[in-house]
Amino acid sequence: MHIPPYHKKPGWQRFLAGVFFGALISYFVLIFMYATMYERLLEENSNIRSELTEAKNYIKALEEDKQNLDEKSKQPITVESIELEITNAEQLRIDKLLLVQLEDLMKEEIKHIIGQDVNTVYESNQLLEATIENKDFKVDDFIYTFEIKRLLINKKVKISAEAKISN
Structure with a gap:
């Protein structure tokens, strides 16, 4: 079996070159879209982590304040x-x-x-x-x-x- 010599015809050469460059361009477009999406997700993830850390610190501060108030409420109120x-x-x-x-x-x-x-x-x-x-x-x-x-x-x-x- 013999492969026809389409690579020698200029129409097929342009077609194959177009497929190659189209694939190359679509690959770079795909990489660009993936990178921007991944960057946005990383930014969103870091924002959520910072909010979570802030919320944990806030909860910790409230718990400490509650403990201090509990300790103060056990102490009698004195005349100042x-x-x-x-x-x-x-x-x-x-x-x-x-x-x-x-x-x-x-x-x-x-x-x-x-x-x-x-x-x-x-x-x-x-x-x-x-x-x-x-x-x-x-x-x-x-x-x-x-x-x-x-x-x-x-x-x-x-x-x-x-x-x-x-x-």
Whole structure:
């Protein structure tokens, strides 16, 4: 059997050259399409991995925060500071310096509650009121007594008191 000599005819030569170059071009197009698709998939994969890592870090931080809150909730709440307000300071014409001195004297009387449990201070609030109301505070030849109008007990104890001048 003999293969016909088509390779010698110019029409067949152009056809075979076209098939060869067409195959070569289609191979490069296929490689280009595969590379761009693979690049897009790699980018998508890296984005998803970074989101997953971020989500894991977020979950870990929330778990640590939850543990810290659990530990803090087991600890009793203590009194951290005392805030005093004299409601009728303007009516008695008490100047700023005298006001600060009176507040310091009152804070000195009840400073023992700082660091105590809020529940303990709440249970002994009448004792706290009596401590302030029954004490006379002497500043600049005047004796001041106080009547508690409002007492709020939390981490910060807020006391609103009305001053009276006694002779």
